[in-house]
Amino acid sequence: MRTSPHSFSTHPPYGPVHDEDEEPWEPPQHRRGGRRRRRNRFAGLPLAAKALVLLLAAAAFLVLADRWALLYAEHRTAGKLKDSLDLAAAPEVEIEGFPFLTQLLDGRIDEARVAVPDVAADRVSLAKVSATASDVRIEGAPLSVRGASVDEMNGEVLLSFEDLNRELGASQVTFTAQGRDRVLARGTLPVAGHDLKLSADARIRRSGPDGISTRIGGMRLDIGDLATYRPGTKPSQGLHLTRKSADAVRSSQRKLKSLFEVPELVDRLGVPPSTVQRALREESELASLAGTPRFVRALTGLNLIDVAMDHPALLKQLGLDPALLDGLSRLTRPALADRLALGFRLPELPDGAGELTLRDVRVERDGIRVELAGYGVSFGG
Template sequence: MEDWAPPNHRRRGARRRRRRFAGLPLAMKAVVGVLVLAAFLTLADRWALLYAEQRAAGALQDRLGLSAAPEVEIDGFPFLTQLGDSRLDSVKLTVPDVAADRVSLAKVSATATGVRINGGPTSPRGARIPELHGEVLLAFDDLDRELGASQVRFRGEGRDRVLARGTLPVAGHDLRLRAQARIERDGARGIATRIGGMRLDIGDVATYRPGTRPSEGLHLSRRSAARLAHETAKAKALLSVPSIVRALRVPDAAVRAALSDDTKLAELTGSDRFARQAMGLNLIDVAAAHPELLKRFGLDPALLDGLSRLTRPVLVDRLSFGFRLPQPEHGDLWLRDVRVMKDGIRVRLVGSGLRVGKS
């Protein structure tokens, strides 16, 4: 008599499943087989696509000398069919931090259409790009970091203007900086900036504008000139220098009366005419002949020496952020439609007849 054993339900279940599959109609089995094959083919197509994108990104990084690999995205399905035909419907390319003169371009993004692969699908040697459209972004964050050294901030104002606001260290003093840059296209592949409205404020004492015009140089602020009416010592020191009196165009009789009578002094220095004339004095010229006078106004001689070397070309160079795209070896590449946006300067990029690698 055989020993009793519990029934094996798992084995019976497996036999029932095999009988069920065997009982399926032949057409249903064919459909299931086609679906499984399609899934494997799709997976193989996607793996081949990812491999091709990585290879293309590495090749572009080496050829263009980029610090980081670009992002390459090949559109169209299936990919293997396009590769077999040596063509790609559309390729999207994103390149971060492209070196351009003094600054880096935050992002260059472009889409190439109708790309033809040279050398066949198994050994591609290069590609021809008949048409390319994209955009160049010069971000304000990059300008703040690379030009402003965390002390100057760039922000847009209107369609073609950028404002620079912040502080600039000069001879150990942090001066408030204000400037305006107008953005314009420079030829087919360049962007130029025209810097204007530059001024450095030394507290509320004086303002420096680089240049040689009468309105430029170092001048007393309106508030500082108005305070002369209440600061007798400064006003008398100013009126005691004949060359300054001549520059102010104050009659000698009025000067003598003001130096001997504080009431007359207050009347003279408190007038609007005197304040305007005092603001017209170039303090850098005054410092050359009377350095001790400017100390009364709280101006450091070392600061004045530093400002005299901070000429307009020097300051323009520190704030300029123009760039130029390189000329491709084959085909043409140019810029269009320069716009100042909230996040930075955006420029439309167009290309035609481009080639990558060997033709």
């Protein structure tokens, strides 16, 4: 019989019909199932994969242990170096080679680098002392490291111009490189209340096995544009008028008469006494005498230090402060050279700790650099 489209169905109107034998529905257990799946996932790995994972984990652990042991060894080594060499600060130590633990067990380090900053050396501080040692033998390895020793090491020493300008530049003097073995000093130097312009040069050379020395030359102090002072006893040294000052004296009758009234100056100028007497009486004779090129050369070559002691008023006539004379007389060549000296010596190692020597010395843009070598060096122990 055909069913009418308007007839009602005998099935429930909503949801599917469950068979009476089906299990009732329960919500999914995500957390518990996730753990089970993860456990099952590792358990389901092949044996070779499990071994590989364990091997990688062990390798990572060994690498971390090796790096920790390396850092600890570098720290201990820096401390022993500081104590053994009586350093102001602990040096920087870098131990090369991997793995480190096998080197420690063997009692030998492939290579180690040490950098010591700010080492006191006489009047100056060495900006950096660095060295590289190969085949370092460790004493007491691996259980109780007491020290280390190395047959030979190489390095370098840097005497920085920046440090020199700070330590020796109280008089506003700066040092700059000029060639492979030459350093220029330029600046001002206070003398008797006057800031005199200073210029000098230092020749750098090795002095013995553990130091360098400087030979100071070309020392010159300019008193404005009036005079120049060069310490020393040679004819070209002392206090001399500049050409500009000599021309000013030649054109002033008052200054000329002040010069000719000092017998010591007349004698040094090489002017006959009879000529001087005529020049003092007649202005034309005075102008004629002072107008010769020979007179100007003699005037600029005259060392005022020798005669001004007894005639301080003469300096005033020439435009110079008499107080400068006393200050310049104490500023001898050795005293001024000592102010500009850049020499130094390496600190001595303790008895039995080996030997440090300096090799090649050269001047570079940033300072004085010296090659360093060490023999039979040991520390700690």
